Amino acid sequence: MRSHLFRSLVTGKFQHILSLFVGSADKPLPRPKYHAALLKDIALRCIGRWNEKYGQRFKQLALGYAYVADKFRVSAPSWLLGDS
DSSP: OHHHHHHHHHHHTHHHHHHHHHOOSSSOOOSOHHHHHHHHHHHHHHHHHHHHHHTTTOHHHHHHHHHHHHHTTOOHHHHTSOOO
16 A cells, blocks of 8 residues: 555656656756766666556556657667666
8 A cells, every 4th residue: 555655646746756867958967977877777767667567557657658768769678678
């Protein structure tokens, strides 16, 4: 029950959370560039995995996944590669 509540709360603010983890046009991730790129990479992998598991039950998650996949031109299988 707590996990479902957590997912509901996160998906309710998913657009804001996405901007914090992957940046946006008007507010890029802070420096250093290496750490910003690392944060973005890890976030994209997590979003992909989370969508695979819960995307059908949480519409905001599925919409966020579609947005990120389009914006960053990444495919779902590549997100599932590696465990870094």
